[in-house]
Amino acid sequence: MKIIKFSPLFLLFIFCVSLIPLFTQQEVVLSIREGMPAIPVACPSFHQEDNHPLVKEAAQTLRDILLADLRYSRVFIPLPESYYQYVPPLNPQNIQFKNWESIQAKLLFVGSVSQGEKENSVVLEGKIYDVKSQRFILGRKYNIDPSLLRLAAHKMADELMKLYGEPPLFTSKIVFVSNRDGNDEIYLMDYDGQNQVRLTYNRVRDYMPAWAPDRKKIAYTSFKEGQAILYILDLEQGKLTTVQNEGTNFAPAFSPDGKKLAFCSTLEEGNSEIYVAQSNGTKIRRLTFNKAIDTAPTWSPTSREIAFTSDRSGTPQIYIMDAEGTNIRHVSFGGNYHDAPAWAPTGERLAYVSRVNLIFDLYILNLRTNQIIKLTESNARNESPAWSPDGRHLVFSSNRKGTIQIFSIDYDGTNLRQLTFQGENKLPDWSK
Amino acid sequence: MGKKEKSPKPEGGLMKKLIVLSLVLLVTFVFFTGCRKKVEEVPPPPPQVKEQPKVEKVETPPQVKEPELTEEEIFERKTLEELNAEQPLQMVHFDFDKYDIREDAKPVLAANAAWLKKWTSVKILIEGHCDERGTEEYNLALGEKRAKAVFDYLVSLGISSDRMRIISYGKSQPLDPGHNEEAWAKNRRAQFTVIAK
Numbered sequence A: 001m002k003i004i005k006f007s008p009l010f011l012l013f014i015f016c017v018s019l020i021p022l023f024t025q026q027e028v029v030l031s032i033r034e035g036m037p038a039i040p041v042a043c044p045s046f047h048q049e050d051n052h053p054l055v056k057e058a059a060q061t062l063r064d065i066l067l068a069d070l071r072y073s074r075v076f077i078p079l080p081e082s083y084y085q086y087v088p089p090l091n092p093q094n095i096q097f098k099n100w101e102s103i104q105a106k107l108l109f110v111g112s113v114s115q116g117e118k119e120n121s122v123v124l125e126g127k128i129y130d131v132k133s134q135r136f137i138l139g140r141k142y143n144i145d146p147s148l149l150r151l152a153a154h155k156m157a158d159e160l161m162k163l164y165g166e167p168p169l170f171t172s173k174i175v176f177v178s179n180r181d182g183n184d185e186i187y188l189m190d191y192d193g194q195n196q197v198r199l200t201y202n203r204v205r206d207y208m209p210a211w212a213p214d215r216k217k218i219a220y221t222s223f224k225e226g227q228a229i230l231y232i233l234d235l236e237q238g239k240l241t242t243v244q245n246e247g248t249n250f251a252p253a254f255s256p257d258g259k260k261l262a263f264c265s266t267l268e269e270g271n272s273e274i275y276v277a278q279s280n281g282t283k284i285r286r287l288t289f290n291k292a293i294d295t296a297p298t299w300s301p302t303s304r305e306i307a308f309t310s311d312r313s314g315t316p317q318i319y320i321m322d323a324e325g326t327n328i329r330h331v332s333f334g335g336n337y338h339d340a341p342a343w344a345p346t347g348e349r350l351a352y353v354s355r356v357n358l359i360f361d362l363y364i365l366n367l368r369t370n371q372i373i374k375l376t377e378s379n380a381r382n383e384s385p386a387w388s389p390d391g392r393h394l395v396f397s398s399n400r401k402g403t404i405q406i407f408s409i410d411y412d413g414t415n416l417r418q419l420t421f422q423g424e425n426k427l428p429d430w431s432k
Numbered sequence B: 001m002g003k004k005e006k007s008p009k010p011e012g013g014l015m016k017k018l019i020v021l022s023l024v025l026l027v028t029f030v031f032f033t034g035c036r037k038k039v040e041e042v043p044p045p046p047p048q049v050k051e052q053p054k055v056e057k058v059e060t061p062p063q064v065k066e067p068e069l070t071e072e073e074i075f076e077r078k079t080l081e082e083l084n085a086e087q088p089l090q091m092v093h094f095d096f097d098k099y100d101i102r103e104d105a106k107p108v109l110a111a112n113a114a115w116l117k118k119w120t121s122v123k124i125l126i127e128g129h130c131d132e133r134g135t136e137e138y139n140l141a142l143g144e145k146r147a148k149a150v151f152d153y154l155v156s157l158g159i160s161s162d163r164m165r166i167i168s169y170g171k172s173q174p175l176d177p178g179h180n181e182e183a184w185a186k187n188r189r190a191q192f193t194v195i196a197k
Helices: A008-015 A053-073 A081-086 A097-102 A146-163 B015-041 B046-056 B065-077 B080-085 B103-118 B136-156 B181-187
Strands: A018-021 A039-042 A076-078 A107-115 A122-130 A135-144 A173-178 A185-190 A206-211 A217-224 A227-234 A239-244 A249-254 A260-265 A273-278 A294-299 A305-310 A317-322 A338-343 A349-356 A359-366 A372-374 A382-387 A393-401 A403-410 A425-430 B123-129 B164-170 B189-196
Touching: A053 A076, A053 A107, A053 A122, A053 A146, A107 A146, A122 A146, A135 A146, A173 A206, A173 A393, A185 A206, A206 A249, A206 B136, A217 A249, A227 A249, A227 A260, A227 B164, A239 A249, A239 A260, A239 A273, A249 A294, A249 B136, A260 A294, A260 B136, A273 A294, A294 B136, A305 A338, A317 A338, A338 A382, A338 B136, A349 A382, A359 A382, A382 B136, A393 A425, A403 A425, B080 B189, B103 B136, B123 B136, B136 B164, B136 B189
Parallel strands: A039 A076, A039 A107, A206 A425, A294 A338, A382 A425, B123 B164
Antiparallel strands: A018 A135, A107 A122, A122 A135, A173 A185, A173 A425, A206 A217, A217 A227, A227 A239, A249 A260, A260 A273, A294 A305, A305 A317, A338 A349, A349 A359, A359 A372, A382 A393, A393 A403, B123 B189
């Protein structure tokens, strides 16, 4: 009997939206920094090339999703809908850039939707213009199966992100643990909580999933016959590799360079220590040697350091060590219970959980300035923070509404959203 | 067989006596043939065959032996699920954020050790659990520490370490779903599962 099975559903998103290179590519990378105002994007209603109801509906849906993505990004900001009344309707063949400049658009997104060759499919053509220089920057054409409109819009939005040197955000996936079907199993969802699909089908608990940076593998713990075994699941091949099956093994974390896998194991002396393996699970090496608990490893963006939790000083505190296990230094301060560090992919921020008077809130420590920001403020347990690929957003679990659910929040504490509603949901990890 | 031959012997006595005697004999006859029939009818299951000699020498074996034998037999016949349902090993509790064995847990563990010494073939899993007032990551490690503390204590009481395994469930399996001190105190525990016998 095979105990662990997978849903092939998640593979769909990899194959079903085909990208057709449309225009000659120019390598335009504009870089933006934090604190810069978001870039206003004009995105007038998408042109409909056929009068087919399907096209009409798709044009509306695609635009809505694209705008929601841009609004979430903190990089872009869509123009308010009311601004469009001040300019004449867009003629894609003859764009009057001065008009768009007059309503403060920096970028102009011109979308057009037509019927596809396959039945019910539609084609989205998106062109991005720089308004001031009146230049065409980028074009994309997607042949879309009707069930995958969301994905196509997310891909389009990610093209905009890439244009500004940002990692793809809207096609990223959040892996998490849910008990909605009876016991704790692993699920996937989009960044916005859509498309929640079940990944593992066990009768045992599956726990603490973590993405590999290639978005193709997930490491997680499965409790089987009284053992907490660490596995690596290859999403494309459906292959499962055992990393460590002696002791209790948990809290996996792939290094951002994709070469290593750090995790906790109680292999020796029933005490949680941090180990590191190759990313395929072989060549396991112990990193911490301490009678205290060492847990919750998270890698620096350079893959050269690991932050982790240890109670070697008496209470759980956050430390950073070199990836070889040396040069350990204490970084948390001002409290006696800190755990679950998550190192932002952008480098200087460390999100973590702090327990104060039995309330758990998320904090962000700026490693460069040593300043701390309190991210959540609720009379509840906010836990397990994980960063978005661009380091502007986080997901976490919270019981602020009674049951444990997954929320997302921006790095400055704004834009709180609840992503899950069914059963209890926890331990999210965001693909990078 | 010999007893069956008795019946023709008292022939020629008084009618009354004869009737009484024959009645008595009939009863004994019926009883013994009944017994024999049972044995003859069901030869395959060995435990029934074993029972026959017991009936014949009721007086000889001391009765003390019988219950001792059955206790083991009963133990042997139980499935692991049935055995675990009886909870032969009592759980122990821990203080908040702590994993050292409390004074009130020591007699409980001593009783558990005594049971383990009695049933030497038993292997157990020690599960460490935590209350909800800890983070997922730290609690998983803390639960393991609690299980390990119990493991070490049982080893110190003479239980062989190869009979015990430990695991942590962190805060994922609370006994009491409540959010108060009473529930938390219940949930900070190490509990036992028999995994082999």
